[in-house]
Amino acid sequence: MSSFFSLITFLFLFSFLTSFRASAQDPYFLNHNCPNSTTYSSNSTYFTNLKTLLSSLSSPNASYSTGFQNATVGQAPDRVTGLFLCRGDLSPEVCRNCVAFSVNETLTRCPNQREAVFYYEECILRYSHKNILSTTTTNEGEFILSNPNNISPIQKQINQFTGLVSSNMNQAAIEAANRSIKFSTIKTELTELQTLYGLVQCTPDLSRENCMSCLTSSINRMPLSRIGARQFWPSCNSRYELYAFYNETAIGTPPPPPPPLRFPGSTPPLTSPSLPGKSGSSNVLVVAIVVPIIVAVLLFIAGYCFFAKRAKKTYGTAPALDGKDSSD
Known part of the structure; x- marks a missing residue:
């Protein structure tokens, strides 16, 4: 597992260094249609x-x-x-x-x-020349970029990572669709050394329903098993990376992410056990462990008191041998 995290860290550094650009440079052209x-x-x-x-x-x-x-x-x-x-x-x-x-x-x-x-x-x-306002365009002008590196060569870890990206990005889509600016970001800790960053955006002229539909389709079009990807339509776009590609200071503190996904098996989850949003699962686990212990202790105490009382009663009424005290 340590080698897996080392691989993620290396790919993260490579992706960050190759994507870094000075803010003073001209806007970075991506594509056109x-x-x-x-x-x-x-x-x-x-x-x-x-x-x-x-x-x-x-x-x-x-x-x-x-x-x-x-x-x-x-x-x-x-x-x-x-x-x-x-x-x-x-x-x-x-x-x-x-x-x-x-x-x-x-x-x-x-x-x-x-x-x-x-x-x-x-x-x-x-x-x-057509009416493009308040209208969702998802049938033309599509543009997708993705990092060539998968998150892991192990399919089980790929599935786990894909589930985490999908759930967090769709949560961001819900928040964006409900906001007037039609924009939202997410930040979720995967490990103590690695964090998932995501961004979704629609043109603000879209309705809540049209924005949500556009973003859901956009997220589904991205290759979620890569260490970073983005998808563009004229009406909306989505992006996730393993580095902070957006200005966190400008948008303030993002809303808390949904509870991380748990998968059965021996592979530890990508999420850190100290992450917020896990109190519900933790409370259920604590109750499941503590309640049987308390019940067992109470039964033990009750049993002990019952037998102790019975033994005391028996010893207190036993007759002396031959009518004499046992010390004679």
Whole structure:
């Protein structure tokens, strides 16, 4: 088991070092999707409306403090709708920098396309000639990243880890769907030296039901047996890692995670015995052990008193031998 934990620690350090970037650098580009099914010309009304939209989203007056804004410019068939979504743990300055940077690259990465989505580490930028507001999009624009390393070569440990990731990420999805900003994180201690971090987010224009449905599908699409993975759709995204990839200070203390899963067998659980959230299981275990002991002690005392009283009565009424005292 010690070699297993050593492997996790090594993979964690490797993943962290290869993913580290200075905050002063430009936003980190991940992927984009711009289908060629519909296009526009450079002298079209749609292109004029698109430039107006992008200018609006990247203006100094945009809602960088909330991390989300949408806008619509023009009339059908040249109407264009767009939005940006910044990661919920980032500052308005980081959000603004990412949006401005992505707008500058938009027409280079997707020239002449009427719809496109751009994924960056810090934000998402999207526009379309279709109505994309308050609508869940999970049939196009998908993007998945995962660490090539599995959590363990042992299937039993893989199943245990997968269960822990799934339960914690789905708990975060419930919390995000119930919040107005549609964003939530989780932090769960797996061992004394290893912690699971997770993040889920929807565009805030989605309803609670649509956000929950999108995130549930997103989590199920990720390879949960890896030491880290993320999944993106234009409407929502999910991510988990074995290092702190989000700004814990900015989001405050995350809500307590659900009770860790227990699996039968000789393999010790990945969760630490000192973790919070286990009081219910601990109390049941204590009751199961203490109650039979108390019952046994009470029966022993009752039996002892009964036989002691009986013995005392017998010795006190026994007749003397030959009518004489036994000392003669």
